[in-house]
Amino acid sequence: MPRAALDPLVVGKVIGDVLDMFVPAAELAVHYGGEEIGNGSEVKPSSAAQxxxxxxxxxxxxxxxxxxxxxxxxxxxxxxTLREWLHWLVIDIPEGSDATEGKEIMEYMGPKPPAGVHRYVFAVFQQHGLMETVKRKPVERQLFDTRQFARENDLGLPAAALYFKSHK
Structure with missing residues (x-):
């Protein structure tokens, strides 16, 4: 994946607010319904409910x-003030398969932005083998810290990331 793929993450302030600069090492595809989303896409909350x-x-x-x-x-x-709100957490996803093949630690919650335009960030980290569980328990939705979670679980920098925007 070319480094230019990071540009939308920098412009959208995902790099900085959520993630540190990284070199992409994997490809990430996210589909709501039959539609693939790209960095910065606008997605209606109703389209991302599932x-x-x-x-x-x-x-x-x-x-x-x-x-x-x-x-x-x-x-x-x-x-x-609740940055970051955790919407989904899945570990042990086998390479090449859907995220549902992994172990869901936090159940999926679709976007429900109460005010303004919100960014929803997917970050993927390569594991050093099966994790089976996470080191930080309990995992809470509010005030989640992606960087801290990655450090605590020896995940390092992301392998891929993608974000979309949504508003009421």
């Missing part, structure tokens, strides 16, 4: 991945 189909293709096989989905703009972009 869990998406998420596929991760890495260069190293076999490999396992962790998927984190957060809203860094909760409860509002002007005052993100």
């Amino acid at each position: 869990r998406p189909k998420v596929q991760i293709k890495g260069a190293i096989s076999p490999s396992y991945y962790t998927l984190v989905m957060v809203d860094p703009d909760a409860p509002s972009p002007g005052e993100p």
Whole structure:
């Protein structure tokens, strides 16, 4: 994946607010319904109410991945006092398969932005083998910290990331 794929993440302030700069090492595809979303796409909350189909293709096989989905703009972009709000957490996703093949730690919650335009970030981390559980328990939805979670679980920098925007 070319480094230019990071540009929308920088412009959308995903790099900085949620993630550190990284070199993409996997491909991430997210589909709501039959539609693939791209970085910065606008998605209606009703279109994203159901869990998406998420596929991760890495260069190293076999490999396992962790998927984190957060809203860094909760409860509002002007005052993100609940940053980051965890919408979904799945570990042990086999390379090349859908996220539903992994172990769901936090059940999927679709976007419900109360005010303003919110960003919803999917970050994928390559694991060093099966995790089976996470080191930080309990995992809470509010005030989740993707960077801290990655550090605590020895995940390092993301292998891929994607975000979309949604508003009421």
